[in-house]
Amino acid sequence: MGVRTMQSARVRTIQAVTFLLCLAAAVISYKLLAKHVTGSSGSAWFDAGCRAASEEAGGADCQAVLESPYSYFPPKREGEPPGRPHTPVALYGLLYYSALGIWVAGIGRPSRRWRWIHLIPLLLAAAGLIASIQLTRIMFTELEAWCPWCLATHILNALIAVGLVLLWPWKPPVQPVEPVEGEAETPADERTERTSTGPSVWRVLGTLAVIALAVYGHRGQYGAMVAKQTGALLQRCIAQVKTLRQDPKQLMRFWASSPQQEILIRPDDPFKTRAARDEPVLDVVVYSDFQCPMCARFARFFEGEAQKLFGGRLKLIYKHYPLDAECNPLVMRTVHAGACEAARLAEAARILGGRDAFWKVHDELFRLQRAGHRGRTYDVEALAALIGVKPETLRVTMDLPEVRKRVEEDIRLAQTYGVHATPTIFIEGRRIHPLATTSAAFWDALADAFWKRIGAPRPPETKPENWNPLGKNAATPGTPGPKDAP
The missing domain is CATH 3.40.30.10 (Glutaredoxin)
Structure with a gap:
């Protein structure tokens, strides 16, 4: 097997593994978002991984982390004016991992001529790594519990960053080619550039369009989750109000x-x-x-x-x-x-x-x-x-x-x-x-x-003849009278 063939197989393997890491992180982020909004991820295996491993402070408890002020960005602050928008960190994670996964699947490793375009996912991953480090620090130093699935996404994020670095188009070794009689030998760098093809403009635009659709779709999913949960809470509140009245x-x-x-x-x-x-x-x-x-x-x-x-x-x-x-x-x-x-x-x-x-x-x-x-x-x-x-x-x-x-x-x-x-x-x-x-x-x-x-x-x-509040005497024995109330 030639050097180029081996290199291509290695690149495809790195690309596939990096994509799978992005997919896994996106799935975990989606489950965390669902648990954040509704209190349940909808999957028993996921919720089992979230349950507290210890009753003591500092034990594993995803729900406690998701209910903390730091589960939003910007974080919720005590005494802040009402109406300030806060977005769950899990939603940002879902958008982030989805965008990286689509980019890796759609663009992968560009040619050396197009290597500048790979700076886009690298810079995004660098920002994501900084966020992961900060969130991990907060989780273990400022919160009383930690979230196993949150930690898993941060570890996956680090592995994704490694994969993206490995996908950078480093200068490959070139096999010697026998010069044709009567022609000057072409330098290796020039032969590499002639045979290198980067992603087409349409491919890049198509990948960006898919990322935009994914962002739009995920935000729509989040809105639907919030609307459904709000509706359920409203119905419970209405029932409680009726009961209390x-x-x-x-x-x-x-x-x-x-x-x-x-x-x-x-x-x-x-x-x-x-x-x-x-x-x-x-x-x-x-x-x-x-x-x-x-x-x-x-x-x-x-x-x-x-x-x-x-x-x-x-x-x-x-x-x-x-x-x-x-x-x-x-x-x-x-x-x-x-x-x-x-x-x-x-x-x-x-x-x-x-x-x-x-x-x-x-x-x-x-x-x-x-x-x-x-x-x-x-x-x-x-x-x-x-x-x-x-x-x-x-x-x-x-x-x-x-x-x-x-x-x-x-x-x-x-x-x-x-x-x-x-x-x-x-x-x-x-x-x-x-x-x-x-x-x-x-x-x-x-x-x-x-x-x-x-x-x-x-x-x-x-006493209205046809009215009986609870189907029984509405008097409240032992209730203080207006002047006797404590």
Whole structure:
């Protein structure tokens, strides 16, 4: 066998081995990516290799490594602003090994004339080796566990780099050729260059196109994994939310364990109750926004259902917290455009016509919102007619400094109580869980505790005839009453 034949066989062997190393590393990276996103690689043999070899710190545990901040690039940092993009390192590995494998299969070893093109995979491999060294250092010095499969990819990366170096077109030995009589002997270097053929331009372009398609496809696979996992998590969250909304004991426990705060209630704060003057009531403070759909739902639920459970003995006190950057400096961006103007309209109505006028405008603003009204402008003429004042009077009043100051003061106080969203509801100074806002089961259990606290039997009419939250008595024996909560 000639020297050239032996060299060609050796090059083909190195090319094949290097490609297989790239393929193995790409498969491992794909499995690591799947485990990173979903918690399972989908293969028992792979997951078995990931399981902890030791229960002690420093044992093998792929999942712990994949859940660390360093499993992303850039790494996740504590306290960083939300929304910063982070890509799993396993995805970068999948793209990296796939690109190198396609290059080795498509281009392989170029001729000496085209040797410069081999710098592309060599430089990429050099960058990959630096990343492997850094990630290995982090895994063994900063994390409490190490990942066998991650280490395997780093070892394969080093072997791939060796293969790429061996594929560099070093100057080959040339067999002596007998000169033809009458012709000068051709130098060896020139004979080599004449017989060397590099990859064609189309071959290079085709290889790059396949790499681009692989990158696009792998990113699509990652997106599909994330979407599928997000959908599954969403379904579990929805199921848990439904369960929690119907669990009065949990919701009551959350309310009873919330710290009690002294909510400032001014003498002229708008409130409403159906209780007689001498009847005990339960104070409910709501921080609300007239453009907030959930606030509108709560307003309807409160009047239509909650009050009935207490025989009208709930006292609702309204506070402003518009999620509109026009008047609320505590929101990062405007969520409900026009909420500030709506708050000023309601406050102007209170100044002009007292609590009754406020609640008329309150109900009308929420009715308009449910009807689809969005934006920063309202029909001042219609609202003025509703409370019996002139439109110009309402316009002038809503722009008074005292009106703006009242809304701003509600917002400032809301911050001290930890209010960040609407509706936020406090019952006798204790915040309720957001899921309890319109949970009939929670309000029914709270009514049981209220009637027990005031020492009066619960009137039959306060319990809806055809409603039973959990198919059994919704009362929660042992749950603290509003005044007895710890």
